[in-house]
Amino acid sequence: MIHNNRIIILSLYLLIMNLTLFIAMGLDKSKARKGAWRIRENTLFSLCAAGGSIGGILGMLVFRHKTKQATFVYGFPIILLLQIILVACLIVMTGK
Secondary structure, three states, rough: OHHHHHHHHHHHHHHHHHHHHHHHHHHHHHHHHHHHOOOHHHHHHHHHHHHHHHHHHHHHHOOOEEEOOOOHHHHHHHHHHHHHHHHHHHHHHHHH
């Protein structure tokens, strides 16, 4: 029961982080078109590192945002890959 609760909480957390970064990418693109206030790149990368990497990648593709910046084009997928490796290592180490 406790194991299932942890999975549910982790899943909800990741869903929220990915939706947050996806929306942030859309907002930042909209603001860029209007020449208005922008979301800091550090904030976008922090959301990505905090578990929103898939939302960030989808945001880049859907909104065509940050697609010319190598730091985003390569950075978001690299962070996702590192997160996958981390999860795989944790699974192996815990034997589950």
